[in-house]
Structures are given as structure tokens and as C-alpha cells.
Amino acid sequence: MTSSVEPIGAGDDDSRPDGALNSTQFDQERAEAAIRELLLAAGEDPEREGLRETPARVARAYRELFAGLYTNPDDVLDRTFDEAHEELVLVRDIPVYSQCEHHLLPFHGYAHVGYIPNEQGRVTGLSKLARLVDLYGRRPQVQERLTSQVADALAQRLEPRGVIVVIEAEHLCMGMRGVRKAGATTTTSAVRGIFRSSASSRSEALSLIRGK
Ligand SMILES: Nc1nc2c(ncn2[C@@H]2O[C@H](COP(=O)(O)OP(=O)(O)OP(=O)(O)O)[C@@H](O)[C@H]2O)c(=O)[nH]1
Numbered sequence: 001m002t003s004s005v006e007p008i009g010a011g012d013d014d015s016r017p018d019g020a021l022n023s024t025q026f027d028q029e030r031a032e033a034a035i036r037e038l039l040l041a042a043g044e045d046p047e048r049e050g051l052r053e054t055p056a057r058v059a060r061a062y063r064e065l066f067a068g069l070y071t072n073p074d075d076v077l078d079r080t081f082d083e084a085h086e087e088l089v090l091v092r093d094i095p096v097y098s099q100c101e102h103h104l105l106p107f108h109g110y111a112h113v114g115y116i117p118n119e120q121g122r123v124t125g126l127s128k129l130a131r132l133v134d135l136y137g138r139r140p141q142v143q144e145r146l147t148s149q150v151a152d153a154l155a156q157r158l159e160p161r162g163v164i165v166v167i168e169a170e171h172l173c174m175g176m177r178g179v180r181k182a183g184a185t186t187t188t189s190a191v192r193g194i195f196r197s198s199a200s201s202r203s204e205a206l207s208l209i210r211g212k
């Protein structure tokens, strides 16, 4: 890949905020009351044995599923180091679980995250790329925003020459209800820096993502 492109990073026209962190913590009590109301709305008896613990259980589950609302991406990418490597770093097939903000139903699949370090060779631990996907996935989301947020977080903190993020996912709101097209998958991509300006860099990364 060529090396004549300036590093990208904070201040880029296409950089977007990470999404404000919630200042409060998850309100377990309120979530429990809401789940109880939902059961009542469905005509269920929240006092019957099988459901008695359900509001508390579901609230705990959502606290976990929305944990990314309370986690700062700076804490994930707190450690970067310089390594003499100016070529592509790509982590493929990172499992991603999130939930669409329209129906609060899961979407899940795989994320592929790659970047080309800047001239200082600023890199981060490979696991941090997966942690970023996890963090942004654990919020009410749309797949497009999830994809961009991962790309922008890396662009801002590593100031790399380029970032590419591809997510392939199946949305249960399209499978188990509504249009009922189980198995349909959605692919989204976000490219920054050299991957946006150079078609050959982009297609090289995309073929590595596809495993060719
Ligand atoms: N662009 C985008 N759309 C999504 C995502 N997750 C769910 N959706 C869509 O959000 C849309 C919400 O559409 P609405 O018409 O408001 O809701 P709805 O009546 O439940 O829609 P149907 O799912 O078509 O029954 C649906 O088309 C979903 O497929 C996502 O990550 N990105």
C-alpha cells in the first residue's frame, strides 16, 4: 500500500462524536417495573411462579446489554504503543451482538476491523479492536452507526493513515417478526483516510476481509 497519505484523526470533517456517555447508571428498579408492566400489558400474571423473578432477571440482562452506554472508549484505547509497522493490521470475524434501537431486538454477526498505522507506527492491542466493537454494540443501535462509531474511535485515537470497518449481521426484527426474512444479512462499511481516497487500498483490504 502507498504511504503518501496524511494521517487522519480528530478534526477530520467526517469524524463524528462517540455518542455522549450517560451520566447516570442503569436504573435497575425502573427497568424491573417496566418489565412487570409489559407482562401485565400482555395479559400475563407476573406473580405466577415462572415469572416472579423475570422482571429482575430481564432488567439485569438489559443492564449488561446496554453496558456500552456507561463505558468510555478512551478507557478501552487507553494504551497505544509505537511499533515499526506501517502496513495493514486487520482483525477479522469479531463476533458482534447488538440490538436495534427500533425494536430492541438483537442483531448479530461479525465485524472486521482494519487500520494502517501512521508514520510513528502507533498501534494498539489487537483485543482492543474487539473491545471497541463490544462497547458500541452494547447500546441501542443501528448497524450503520455502530460501524461508523468503531471507525471514528480508531481514527481519533490512533490517528492512523486509514481505517476500515465492515459489519455483516442478521437482524432478528427482520426474521422473527415484521417482514420475516430470516437469514437475510446486512453488510455495512465505514472507511476513513486512505481507504476512502484510494480505491486500490480499499479493494486490497476488502479482499483480505473476504479471505481472498
Ligand atoms: N437502517 C437500519 N434500519 C434498521 C436497523 N435495524 C432495524 N432497522 C429497520 O428499522 C425500520 C423501522 O421501521 P418502522 O416502519 O418504523 O417500524 P416497523 O413498522 O416495525 O417496520 P417493519 O420492520 O418493516 O415491520 C425497519 O425497516 C427495520 O428493518 C439498522 O440497524 N439500520
Ligand SMILES: [Zn+2]
Pocket (backbone or CB within 6 Å): 100, 101, 102, 103, 104, 105, 171, 173, 174
Ligand atoms: Zn429492528
